[in-house]
Amino acid sequence: MEDKLNDDIGEAKRLQLWEMMLKLRSVEKKAYDLFLQNLIKGTSHLALGQEAIAGAFGIALQEGDYTFCTYRGHAHTLARGSSIEGVLGELMGRQCGLMKGKGGSMHLTDVEKGVMGSYAIIGAHLTIANGTALASKYNKTKEVSVCFFGDGTTNIGAFHEALNMAKIWDLPIVFVCENNLYMEYTAISEVTAVEHPAADRASAYSLDKIIVDGNDADEMYRTAQTAIKKARYGHGPSLIEAKTYRHSGHSRADPGKYRPDEEVKDWMENKDPIKNYRQKLLEFNIDEKTITGIESKIQQQVEEATNISKNSPIPDIKEIYTDVWADGGYKWHN
Amino acid sequence: MAQLTYRESVSLAIAQAMRKDPKVFFIGEDVGAAGGVFKATVGLLDEFGKERVMDAPISEQAILGAAMGAAMTGLRPIAEIMFSDFLAVCWDIIANQIAKTRYMSDGQINIPLVIRTANGGGSKFGAQHSQSLENWSMMIPGLKVVAPSCASDVLGLMDASVKDPDPVIFYEHKSLYASKEQLENTNLSIPLGQANILHEGADITIIGLALMAQRSKKAAQILKEKHNINAKVIDLRTLVPLDLQTIKRSIIETGLVITVEENPRLCGWGAEISSLITEHCFSNLKGPVTRVTTPHVPLPSADILEDNTIPSVDLIINEVIKKVKGE
Numbered sequence A: 001m002e003d004k005l006n007d008d009i010g011e012a013k014r015l016q017l018w019e020m021m022l023k024l025r026s027v028e029k030k031a032y033d034l035f036l037q038n039l040i041k042g043t044s045h046l047a048l049g050q051e052a053i054a055g056a057f058g059i060a061l062q063e064g065d066y067t068f069c070t071y072r073g074h075a076h077t078l079a080r081g082s083s084i085e086g087v088l089g090e091l092m093g094r095q096c097g098l099m100k101g102k103g104g105s106m107h108l109t110d111v112e113k114g115v116m117g118s119y120a121i122i123g124a125h126l127t128i129a130n131g132t133a134l135a136s137k138y139n140k141t142k143e144v145s146v147c148f149f150g151d152g153t154t155n156i157g158a159f160h161e162a163l164n165m166a167k168i169w170d171l172p173i174v175f176v177c178e179n180n181l182y183m184e185y186t187a188i189s190e191v192t193a194v195e196h197p198a199a200d201r202a203s204a205y206s207l208d209k210i211i212v213d214g215n216d217a218d219e220m221y222r223t224a225q226t227a228i229k230k231a232r233y234g235h236g237p238s239l240i241e242a243k244t245y246r247h248s249g250h251s252r253a254d255p256g257k258y259r260p261d262e263e264v265k266d267w268m269e270n271k272d273p274i275k276n277y278r279q280k281l282l283e284f285n286i287d288e289k290t291i292t293g294i295e296s297k298i299q300q301q302v303e304e305a306t307n308i309s310k311n312s313p314i315p316d317i318k319e320i321y322t323d324v325w326a327d328g329g330y331k332w333h334n
Numbered sequence B: 001m002a003q004l005t006y007r008e009s010v011s012l013a014i015a016q017a018m019r020k021d022p023k024v025f026f027i028g029e030d031v032g033a034a035g036g037v038f039k040a041t042v043g044l045l046d047e048f049g050k051e052r053v054m055d056a057p058i059s060e061q062a063i064l065g066a067a068m069g070a071a072m073t074g075l076r077p078i079a080e081i082m083f084s085d086f087l088a089v090c091w092d093i094i095a096n097q098i099a100k101t102r103y104m105s106d107g108q109i110n111i112p113l114v115i116r117t118a119n120g121g122g123s124k125f126g127a128q129h130s131q132s133l134e135n136w137s138m139m140i141p142g143l144k145v146v147a148p149s150c151a152s153d154v155l156g157l158m159d160a161s162v163k164d165p166d167p168v169i170f171y172e173h174k175s176l177y178a179s180k181e182q183l184e185n186t187n188l189s190i191p192l193g194q195a196n197i198l199h200e201g202a203d204i205t206i207i208g209l210a211l212m213a214q215r216s217k218k219a220a221q222i223l224k225e226k227h228n229i230n231a232k233v234i235d236l237r238t239l240v241p242l243d244l245q246t247i248k249r250s251i252i253e254t255g256l257v258i259t260v261e262e263n264p265r266l267c268g269w270g271a272e273i274s275s276l277i278t279e280h281c282f283s284n285l286k287g288p289v290t291r292v293t294t295p296h297v298p299l300p301s302a303d304i305l306e307d308n309t310i311p312s313v314d315l316i317i318n319e320v321i322k323k324v325k326g327e
């Protein structure tokens, strides 16, 4: 057990991490319920089980920093402070959604909060995140860009091009590979030449090999802080490989049957970031009442946001014809 | 007699091609053990093993590059690009390498391969997983473009595509995977460049492809029952090569034509066909060609928005009525 007196994180930060992870989990669970009620159409990729990664970065980042995430991005968006109804409303295709139903679950975007988009074509956003980092360097501002992606993404060319470029330009960027052991339905080990899909490639781009337990919120927070600080103070990019596991299938349609039962059970029961963090809070003598108080507060927030989303009107079909161009319209001839 | 879904017909078509020719192999992401994200390749790994059904990493350029190289030396690859939208990440290999190498090599090199991909909207997957992209490949000399609208066409056109000595992009429609058909015989072959008549009629010609061909057929049935309009529906099946003769014959009969495209309007295949019709059938036309398309917008995600963006059966019916009434 860690020595409380020697605690570099502290109770206040820990409670923030707790609240954050709970929020991410409760919203994802709600999203799942809403599918079952057929209130969410289309597809959706839940990050259940991976909350510590987006959560820790959410706490460690500052206002003005940029984040880029994937189609599995509800949690990463919420972690930057986007509203719950903004996210759930978008999934439900309602007017209160972050993009009024035009983008959907895979493209959550909230620029005001630094959420520079959710990207659904593998690899693209690593190169784009270099661009916001380049702009920060160019403008001599101190924002940091963070780019989240999965293990499967390390096998597309864009991953390699982006890392090389980030390094030669010394960009203020943090690349975070959430290694959940699977691409869609195929184990990453079956299609990758190295054991650690991101970390074992780091040396090819003169980057440190960083592997972290992505389900340990404290470790994640420390790793995030170090990398963010490095980027913010002009010491260049980092590549972090965070080991984790998704509790659900790849997407809505996937029951995840290709994963061995024992493996799933082990991650769900012994390595659940939230269950384990709750235990840790108790070990740090944070009282049960404080912990449950936060739990009920989050429950209430999620219920309220769900009601707002359910009561929000469906978008006007005129929305189809807006915002193709910067003038707000879609016309291409006079 | 067997009932087959479009989805099942894909795996059967690939299996039949692999049984007939040991040089045929299949490669893609999550296609083997998982049977594909649309479950359209279930059973192939079990039947043919890992040497002929290969699970690839997320490396589309390398998948198609390898397929091209293998085809150059006489193998017959079928490669899957999971969603047609991802063709964009390997477009160099398709548009610059696969399409042009035969020509640039003065015919020394043949590239007999099939790239199959899930295309089109209707699933509320948003702008990057729903596009209808036949036009991208149609405008590149050297590529053949196939888009089946039913299970039997999947079987017949896949057979011809695999045997074809040139590269074929085979667009399967996501919203048709669940559609069913009763089949007497599954060992079919349909030559590329032969359109199919889905509904007979002499008042107007409706030309469609894939999902839009099926919606046009539905529209024609309703037009006949409720509006006393007899529309002939042509399912093009393949854009390259194109069955211009069937189009011409029908227009001589009807004098009126509507194309129904799922893609956004600009540079859609209907524009090319409309221009051919003006060139070849001008004197037969009783009015201008009408193009029904998605408006010039990316596809939105919310169900109400997507449903009102892609041409619907109702929209086709309304356009036909306007056209026949001369409005």
Ligand SMILES: Cc1ncc(C[n+]2csc(CCOP(=O)(O)OP(=O)(O)O)c2C)c(N)n1
Pocket: A072, A120, A121, A122, A123, A149, A150, A151, A152, A153, A154, A180, A182, A183, A184, A250, B029, B058, B060, B082, B086, B089
């Ligand atoms: C270029 C491209 N190829 C394939 C896909 C289909 N696809 C979507 S998610 C995915 C798996 C990605 O795995 P990983 O990077 O590990 O992320 P995870 O889903 O596990 O979070 C694949 C193959 C895609 N979206 N883009």
Ligand SMILES: [Mg+2]
Pocket: A150, A151, A152, A178, A179, A180, A181, A182, A183
């Ligand atoms: Mg993964």
